[in-house]
Amino acid sequence: MRRIPLSALIGLAVTGAFFAVALTAQWIAPHPIDEIVSPQIWAPRSPEFPLGTDSIGRDLLSRMIFGCQVTILVATAATVLSFTVGSVLGFLAATAGGWVDQILSRANDLIMAIPSLILALVILSVTPPGIVTLVLVIGLLDATRVFRLARAVAADIAVMDYVEAARLRGEGKAWVIFREILPNALSPLVAELGLRFIFAVLFISTLSFLGLGVQPPLADWGGMVKENAAGLVYGVPAALVPSAAIAVLAISVNLVADWILARTTSLKGGRGV
């Protein structure tokens, strides 16, 4: 195990802190998420309200803490979904080959030919609103990218001698996928995990910002930017607080992902500069 570079350490620490806040939000938030604590809207910072109050006088710090929980919960669930669906189908396409591969790959190309945000907007205009819908939409749209990676990685592994040996031993498809291919495909997939998580965070934030994501009384960071955006024109920077949180989370996960990516590619001989 080589030494972890400083940038990755900072990334790990900050990401860890965000997850800790998300897990303990119920206990560390000073006020409930929707309690109006001050008659003054967009109150400036004070000892009582460390980040001030929001567009209708709720404590911004408490909302940021609960927002962290919602953002990370949705993004994590979507990432898990996209990985499960994308990699299982990708491995299936690579091992089965033939028409199964053709159908899955062409369907995947078709979905990827439409920009994700546009397709998500079209879908969200008919589906009932809610967290479950959001996780499904983000997770399944993102599964297309995992599928492409998983299929490419598995196609390389599926022609290896040990896979052939397992097939000749008479092992079933499930064995080949989960016991032969999965363990060997894990490292490139894990490297991709961080990038997909960031994508999910940015996606849910963007949808909520557009008013189509998480609905009140729940709130995520993107939605909080939207609520407080009107204040910016009057010089109230409240909307910049959730904006900064999204940026810091995305950058710190990126730092970790970069490091993992560099490590896993150098295991295979490196790609030069």
Place this chain on the structure above:
Amino acid sequence: MRKSVPVLVAQRIALGLVLLLAVSAVIFLGVEALPGDVAQAIMGQSATEQALANFRAEHGLDQPALTRYLNWLWGILHGDLGTALSNGEDIARAVGQRLGNTLFLAFWAAVISVPLAIILGLVAARHAGRWPDRLISAVTLTTISLPEFVLGYVLLYYLGVKWQVFPPIAMVFPGMGLWERLHAVILPVLVLVLVVLAHMMRMTRAAILNVMQSAYIETAELKGLSPMSVIWGHAFPNAIAPVVNVVMLNLAYLVVGVVVVEVVFVYPGMGQYLVDHVTKRDLPVVQAVGLIFAAVYIGLNILADVISILANPRLRHPK
């Protein structure tokens, strides 16, 4: 087998048209298969069975999905995008006004970002691994990590409100002069430039560095050419095909970025129109505008492929 260039290009375009047709089916028929009822969404939960049935009959929603899809497609091919459910407005007219605004925004963003990205990409590749490269990489890594609206609001707050350098709201109206219009859209254009610049620059850098590892570059270096003339004379001509591809892919990306940026700066374009009507659950508008966005996206991707076929003779001989 050798195929002539026109045949290859025609094949690529035909493939794109087939893809577009399939995409239209996804946008129309795929949405049919989802849970959710348009009539219910527009009329509200309290609507009676009779009112829902009347609404469906009035808008032709009681016919089979395939019939409606074919009618819709036929209409679009004749420039008829249908009418909005929420206010009965003709969609083609509304789109006509807004499409110009959106293209104006995207055009200026492209004009500024493309040359800038290529120059910065060259500089970063020339100094690979040293401080100019590290600086450019760090800045672009940051802007890549930010969603468009965060970048938009940060610039809006500091440049638009605090220091009052540029107008914070991109207000445009018909009959505005070119300069006034340009002044109004400076901030949204700036945000779009920053967003695509990062991607474009990083991919240009990678493309150049990839070429730089070839044997002929080593030869050029060994015969004592200066690093800049190696890049300009030997690396760049061979990197043109990937760079053009990168530029096109990023212009396609602009199509998506524009949706969010228009909402941030309250700019009357296609993106704003789309988002408004998703909120109103006005499916005909969403489908029509969604198809237009997808068509532009696919069109730019086809253009990227065609240019690389023209620029890179190796692609004309598939293995």
